[in-house]
Amino acid sequence: MSGSLLVVGGAHIDRRGRIAGTTVMGASNPGRWFEEPGGGGFNAARNLARLGHEVRLIAPRGGDAAGMAVSAEALRVGIDDCPVVFLDRATPSYTAVLEADGNLVIALADMELYDLFGPRRTRTLSFRAALGEARHVLCDANLPAETLAALATAAGARDLPVFAIAISPAKVVRLLPCLAGLAMLFMNAAEAEALCGSRPDDPAGWPALLREKGLKGGVVTCGAGAVVAFDETGTAVLSPPRLETVVDVTGAGDAFASGVISARIEGRALGEALRHGAALAAITVCSPHATAENLSRDLANSYMPLVPDVEILS
Template identity: 60%
Template sequence: MTGSRILVLGGAHVDRRGRIAGETAPGASNPGTWFVEAGGGAFNAARNLARLGHRVRLVSPRGGDADGDIVTAAAEAAGVEDTPFVFLDRATPSYTAIIERDGNLVVALADMELYRLFSPRRLQQRAMREAMAEADIILTDANLPAETLAAIARAATSSRLPLAGIAISPAKVVRFRENLSTLAFLFMNEAEARTLTGASPEDPADWPKALREAGLSAGVVTRGGRGVVAFDGTGAALVVPPDIPALGDVTGAGDSLASGFLSAWARGAGIGEALRHGVAAAAITVRSPLAVAEEMSEEALAGALFLVPKAEILS
């Protein structure tokens, strides 16, 4: 099936992840292994979407350093059209995380200063205007400044393009706050959703109401193993993820869920079926040691769907 033309604007940097080999000992030296790969919410999603058959173009700030070369090579390997803003005298952004043996995050440090240079005026450049004119969907993340996200939202609305967002973190999701009503979907976890709503519903059916009251018309909330909630103007759905026997690393799982969801939604699926595709994509990712599973493909996703239960329609 023919894919969509998706313009991705946002984080594309280098992830450094240290994985603790045994039980975590806070405040002490822990034996483990170190791993370096390209990352970033928008970039992870871009690579997954390309592997799922879509034509993806990435625009993101990058430094003129070896880390920038890592990002460039990863984009090429995934089939993403890579058109960065390059600042030769700057360092490419990076994210450094310490992961427990079971794959859960202990602590992370994000050096994202370069993203501040992706200012709203960048959107006025001819290449950017042409990229938007050629797109069917725009995907961005909250690594970009709030004023830039607002400018992207205005441009998407003017061009009648669906705009989806990835929350990134509780500290950054607030950058979407002024533009929530313009988003086709916002992908977030419970902590990020709580930042927008000030609420923490136990019943998954209460999340759509709380987020709608905050101004969001459609979104997806991941809740760990307790299920993922999606809603839009037509209704809401819940999918409980299958048990994953061999957990690799949760890094990138949310980005792959967004990718699987958007891929299916772009091809006409309703939110229940799109959510199943998102959960299946996340299952492929958490079985991989990489934030973007090399085995991600339309065929692999079709196989993983057999493990995902039908969506429960929420009242």
């Protein structure tokens, strides 16, 4: 592999309720609950570990059973887990209600603990040692803006590429102060609009708007619509593969990011990296989990023929 990846961000508990029939707002709906460890950074870390990458995770969590569940999951998939534990706090959680077809109805994020992970954490001996051993960094916008800025500065001082996951329209703005220090930001159209203050008539217009904000590279997804990616050399547009069955869309964006990151750190061009991201997202939405348990390099490669070629824009 191309060196170790340090992941700093969200690692918490995901709770998802799936409605059994037609959704009726403002009423009780029959369905089932499902719970598993999750979080943007953690989902990506698990995917990348399953693809064979060496991954170290630094994430805050509480001194409770949920925190222990996150640690056990990290160990199970081969992640080097280095938690920052707040013994008197509860581990963050994300609770979502899904329609029968897997699409999101509403979600609640209980993430206050992440606000305690301040910028001074990036100056500790253990954190600096982890950064010194890394070749690439991935963060997510669950962390405070000051912490993200400090992380980007510390990584930049070591010439380490920094990838970032937007998480939500409300949280992506935390990355505004450090956009210029990111190698690539993964976001959906709503998150990109939160950064730019507007959205283009054509998705191909996203790169111009985001470059004006100082971003050197990014990927903008739009559900089943066209995906636009750009870096300092060009822009690529991809139509995701059409799938007959979608089990659960949770984690699809994190999977897309994982595929692109995996390909980029291995030196693949932007267009090919975009296709790898689409393949991992397709695998994930066909799984009941936020990260596909059966994910492997062979499985990812088997999905590549399903992914259309990208269009390279000048």
